[in-house]
Amino acid sequence: MKRTKIIDALKRTDFGAEINVKGWVRSKRGSKGIFFIALNDGSTIKNVQVVGDDADFSEETLRRITTGACLSVEGTLVESPAAGQASEIRATAIEILGDCDNTYPLQKKGASWEYLRTVAHLRPRTNTFGAVFRIRHNMAMAIHSYFHEHGYFYFHTPLITASDCEGAGNMFQVTTKNLYDLKKDEQGKIIYSDDFFGEQTSLTVSGQLEGELGATALGAIYTFGPTFRAENSNTPRHLAEFWMIEPEIAFMDQEELMDLEEDFIKYCVRWALDNCRDDLEFLNKMVDKGLIERLESVLKEEFVRLPYTEGIRILQEAIKGGRKFEFPCQWGDDLASEHERYLVEEHFRKPVIMTDYPRSFKSFYMKQNPETADGGSVGYKGAVAPGPTMQGTDVLFPSIGEIIGGSVREESYEKLMTEINRREMDMTHLWWYLDTRKYGSCPHAGFGLGFERLILFVTGMQNIRDVIPFPRTPKNAEF
Ligand code: 4AD
Ligand code: MG
Numbered sequence: 001m002k003r004t005k006i007i008d009a010l011k012r013t014d015f016g017a018e019i020n021v022k023g024w025v026r027s028k029r030g031s032k033g034i035f036f037i038a039l040n041d042g043s044t045i046k047n048v049q050v051v052g053d054d055a056d057f058s059e060e061t062l063r064r065i066t067t068g069a070c071l072s073v074e075g076t077l078v079e080s081p082a083a084g085q086a087s088e089i090r091a092t093a094i095e096i097l098g099d100c101d102n103t104y105p106l107q108k109k110g111a112s113w114e115y116l117r118t119v120a121h122l123r124p125r126t127n128t129f130g131a132v133f134r135i136r137h138n139m140a141m142a143i144h145s146y147f148h149e150h151g152y153f154y155f156h157t158p159l160i161t162a163s164d165c166e167g168a169g170n171m172f173q174v175t176t177k178n179l180y181d182l183k184k185d186e187q188g189k190i191i192y193s194d195d196f197f198g199e200q201t202s203l204t205v206s207g208q209l210e211g212e213l214g215a216t217a218l219g220a221i222y223t224f225g226p227t228f229r230a231e232n233s234n235t236p237r238h239l240a241e242f243w244m245i246e247p248e249i250a251f252m253d254q255e256e257l258m259d260l261e262e263d264f265i266k267y268c269v270r271w272a273l274d275n276c277r278d279d280l281e282f283l284n285k286m287v288d289k290g291l292i293e294r295l296e297s298v299l300k301e302e303f304v305r306l307p308y309t310e311g312i313r314i315l316q317e318a319i320k321g322g323r324k325f326e327f328p329c330q331w332g333d334d335l336a337s338e339h340e341r342y343l344v345e346e347h348f349r350k351p352v353i354m355t356d357y358p359r360s361f362k363s364f365y366m367k368q369n370p371e372t373a374d375g376g377s378v379g380y381k382g383a384v385a386p387g388p389t390m391q392g393t394d395v396l397f398p399s400i401g402e403i404i405g406g407s408v409r410e411e412s413y414e415k416l417m418t419e420i421n422r423r424e425m426d427m428t429h430l431w432w433y434l435d436t437r438k439y440g441s442c443p444h445a446g447f448g449l450g451f452e453r454l455i456l457f458v459t460g461m462q463n464i465r466d467v468i469p470f471p472r473t474p475k476n477a478e479f
Contacts, residue, residue: 001074007043012087015079019089021048022072022097024125028065030054037065037091039073042124045131045278049080052091061094067107068100068125113466120470120479128287131279132459132467135272139454140224142271143245146264147222152247155214155221157207159228162199163429165209166363170230171202172240199429203228206448207246209365209433212409215248215444216436222247224451232474236463237337237401239452241472248446254367254380254391254408257445258353261395261404262303265351265454269295272458288460294398295458301350303395306343308335308357309385314347315339331386334361337401344396355380357392364419366390367408367445393447400457406447413437 001020004012009021023041030036033054038047050073054062065071072095080088105119106126116123123129144154160174176196183191192200207223214221223246231238247260272280273295284291315329327336335354344352356369356379369377369389377389395404410416416437420427427434455467465471470479 003072005043006039006041006046006048009048009077009089010044010046010085010087012077015077015087017077018074019077020072020074021050021089023048023070025065025067025069025071025100027067035062035065037071037073039071040130042130045127045134045282046085049082049085049088050075050091050094051088052094056092057094061096064096064099065094066100066102066104068104069096070098070100071095072097113463117465117471124469127282129466131276131282132455132461133469134279135276135459136455136467138272138275139268139451139458142268142275143222143224143451145271146267147247150220152220152222152249153214153218155211155218155223157204157210157214157223157225157246159204159226160197160201161204162197162201163209163433164202165204165206167423167425168205168229171205172228172230174201174203205229206244208248208446208448209430211246211248211446212433212436212444215250215446216440216442219251220247220249234474236465237453237456239464239468239471239473242464242468243451245449245451246446248444250442250444252408252445253443254355254393254445257393257406257408257447258303258305258355261353261393261406261447262351264449265395265403266299268454269298269458273299276458283460291460294460298351303351303353304348305353305355305380306348307355307380307383307385308389309379309383311335311339311343311352311354314343318342318347332358332360340396340401341398344401345398349398351398352396353393354396355391355393356383356385356389357394358385359388359390359419362390362392362407364423364425365407365409365416366392367410368415368419391445395447397453397457400453402450403453403457404447404449406445408443408445411437411441411443413441 003020003022006021006023009019023039026038026040026047028035028037035052035054037050039050040047073089073091074093075089075091077087078090080086106122124133164171185191205227211221211223226241227244228241230240280292312329312331325338329339367390369379371377371388376387377385379385379389391408393406394402397403452464452467456464459467461467
């Protein structure tokens with residue numbers, strides 16, 4: 001008999017039909033010679049209830065129906081007398097496809113997140129991780145759908161690169177060299193000419209620079225792929241391998257970039273509410289009671305658009321009023337997550353798009369705001385800043401902090417070169433990037449969304465290690 005997925009079986013009302021389902025036993029209980037199995041096949045958070053008469057099955061079969069065992073069940077679809085389910089299956093034949101003994105690591109309910117990370121190879125079989133990974137899939141579909149509908153082209157940028165987009169230097173090297181026997185020149189520098197690529201290469205930290213090549217040819221592109229950062233930050237928001245979505249658009253200005261960031265996130269959240277209802281309801285009940293309400297409220301709210309300088313003023317005001325922060329926040333300091341969260345969660349109580357950051361801690365490629373005679377600059381809607389600023393536009397979210405990092409790009413060759421020289425950057429490996437500014441340069445903008453940070457927000461999970469199947473973090477590359 002052809003297998004029916006449980007998600008489809010639960011929708012059927014042709015009671016009396018013969019049906020076959022396959023899946024893993026979530027639980028088995030029994031009374032008065034009748035047994036009840038909750039069977040799940042991953043197609044939905046919901047289990048199908050299999051009901052059987054002990055007398056119809058061998059003792060051996062009954063003994064082998066244990067938590068975690070894999071079964072094929074044939075039976076009759078019947079209307080369920082139990083609340084919360086329309087149908088159930090009256091079993092006529094049960095085949096044990098895979099036994100599962102009592103060493104199964106997922107037997108106990110209420111295991112901690114930390115424990116479940118140690119059994120990441122099996123945790124997708126739990127209700128919570130099943131829900132999270134189904135939502136993760138749906139968010140990927142939402143993203144492709146959004147950009148496809150809006151005329152963006154999916155552009156594949158390389159994972160192996162000889163350049164450092166963010167200039168932060170925390171890259172993983174790619175080499176086939178024998179690390180114990182490296183050839184060096186007279187100054188003691190490693191010679192890469194006989195390495196696989198003939199030069200020093202790394203895993204990419206961002207596809208943006210190549211994305212700009214796509215945008216300045218195809219008009220609007222997006223990337224969606226893994227990125228790698230050897231940041232030694234053990235936080236609930238950082239992974240060494242994470243997925244990033246990077247749209248890049250020609251002829252887009254700062255206001256339009258912020259419109260896009262807001263519209264795109266709202267589209268994804270709406271998609272989750274429309275397509276992942278059962279999983280969200282489960283998570284709302286078991287993981288985060290405020291989840292659905294928070295998702296719905298993000299759709300209703302207009303995001304605040306806040307120049308960095310104004311953000312600093314609000315933070316200093318709060319400090320004057322007695323609010324304590326661990327880290328300083330003078331104009332020119334990069335905001336710590338406690339500052340971002342104060343603005344988003346306490347002051348505005350909604351998402352904030354922060355703009356016009358000081359040049360000192362932002363990337364070389366960002367568009368420079370016009371400077372004033374006294375060393376200040378003029379930014380978004382004419383707001384004046386005490387120092388040089390760039391058109392960075394980050395989206396800050398409740399409970400997550402930075403979810404998007406974006407900017408308008410500096411399109412002037414001269415201004416870009418001035419900045420590159422000021423930073424004493426070596427552009428040998430980025431000569432091709434400069435060509436975009438030499439040949440038919442155009443205004444353009446883009447951003448990077450951390451996929452796992454979006455999944456954190458949409459699922460209400462607290463740790464980024466729990467929204468990717470097999471997390472990569474410092475000292476951990478298991479599975
Ligand atoms: O702010 P970031 O570093 O920006 C860029 O890489 C730009 N090149 C993007 C662009 O304009 N095309 O990173 C973008 C986003 C962050 O806002 C954050 O959501 C996520 O990527 N992110 C991380 N997510 C998980 N683990 C990490 N270690 C992350 N680092 C950044
Ligand atoms: Mg950033």
